[in-house]
Amino acid sequence: MMPEAKDQSFFVGFDNNVPRPLAGFALRIAALLIGGFAMLALVLGGGGEDTGPGIYGDEIIMQGELHAKPYPFLRVAADRDHPAGRAILLAGDGKVGAEGDAKPFDGQQVVARGAALKRGTLDMMVVGSGGFSMPAKLPGAAVPAQAPVSRGTWRLSGEICDGKCLGGAMRPGSGLAHKACANLCISGGQPPVFASTGTVDGTSFFLLADKNGGPVPDAVYDLVALPVDLEGDVERVDNMLILKVDWAKLARR
């Protein structure tokens, strides 16, 4: 019997002696795969968006007048950095708003303990359960009552976010990929914040409310994380702006 024609380029999976030209080709594919993956990782890993300056900071203790509606915020005394007074928007632990803890203290002077959360003019604090207290003797002076100021009706473009993630609890804490998370936060009671492309009184962040100053309705969930135009009355409480929207008649861009 004559030997069979040996073709060098036939790969038999279970035969460990892979013919040379084939092994060479396979090696080139392997190099291409590893090299290609390395390059793609560099490109895709570095190509992410700029998440901006949101900061989840250290624990702070603040004294002020607590308000539970539309979402909890704390009015603290004016200082050098906040001559017009300062209203700190409050978020709760995890994806649960601070309302449950804040409600018993609505309208009262309290001491709040929690982590500072800051993105530009968005001034927030994360107060967990047990974070509010009413000591017999308050450390500072009571905040002088100042009526909210109406800033008229505005039509603004931007994105509805959950204030906590946007403020810096998640980076990035906005955008479409984060929509479900934002919905989960807002439905859990975290304050919805409108990040506008325009500004009113130098700020582009607005706490959202319904037209009567209450929490936003469920209809908002379809609009979260999308580019939207909102129209409503803007009210200023110290340095914080509240946008009161008639959600029944709003237009999507």
Next chain:
Amino acid sequence: MSATYRPVSWNHNKIVYDAILLIAVAVYLWIFIQVSPALHPTAAQIDGDILRMRAYGSCAFLMLSFILCIGPLARLDPRWLPVLYNRRHFGVLTCAVALMHAWYVLGWYFAFSPVDPFVALLSSNTSFARIAGFPFELFGILALAILLVLAATSHDFWLSFLTPPVWKAMHMSLYAGYTAIVLHLALGPLMAQANAALAIVVAFSVVSVAGLHLAAAVQGAAQDRDVAQAAASSPWISAGLISDLTEGRGRVVRVKGGESIAVFRHGGRISALANACAHQNGPLGEGRIVEGCVTCPWHGFQYRPEDGCAPPPFTEKLATYRVRLEDGHVLVDPRANPPGTYVEPVVIAGDAR
């Protein structure tokens, strides 16, 4: 359903193959998660968990893209066959990487809430009527479900249990999985316009997968049109010139109606058997004679050319065909014999070995 199965077992080639895969994946994840934050200040600002979910998610997508390209590449250039050989391990690893992606998504976007993460995943976005804002997670879940089922049934036991046609049809759902991932990306991160490079990579993947399949289909259609001519003594068909058939090699003969026959020249004799391998329908006619047996180019299953039986202890059987030589031509009777039927090989005059 068959009572016996014959797994493609572990060997040195598979270990090398898997090692290369693991290196590629590890390098990708390491660069994405560790190196890019060191190089790009923007990447350094992104939450570690979000960076990880992006790394694992994009890695799974790239792996699946590559897996889907291997098939047509191997049809266009047989040198890719060794890459096809162990593609199932590639698929299982892809599934594991995709699971890690889901793990980080659940543990970050859907955690820290009194709502159960799985409930939150399915219920927190209900914008089904919108394109922008559609719960794109659903497409990811669908793709992952497909990957899980395919990974779970990837072992040869399932191939044998479900029979190759059913198994193969089931594993075609990988294309549905790929489509679901593309939609998952298109309605999620791509619509968020956060990463232009990602858009380019996804577009390149879709064009490559579709383009290569198209090219392979065009080539396949050309081969299918190439149906064997009826010989004078119908229903026998012509399988070409004896002199064109190389020793130790086969030729695929396509019969009208779709069947294919593999005609082999072995040791100066000619035999014909079904072209579809009993393992996964690999094209036997593109295989070779190794140790006297027709050897499948895909995973190396072997069959004796004269009776279509796998050598003992294996039990696979293929249909055989009668062969005759006339005026330097090979003629085949396209009426298949029952699998395992012995047919005396025809001796090529002057070439007996």
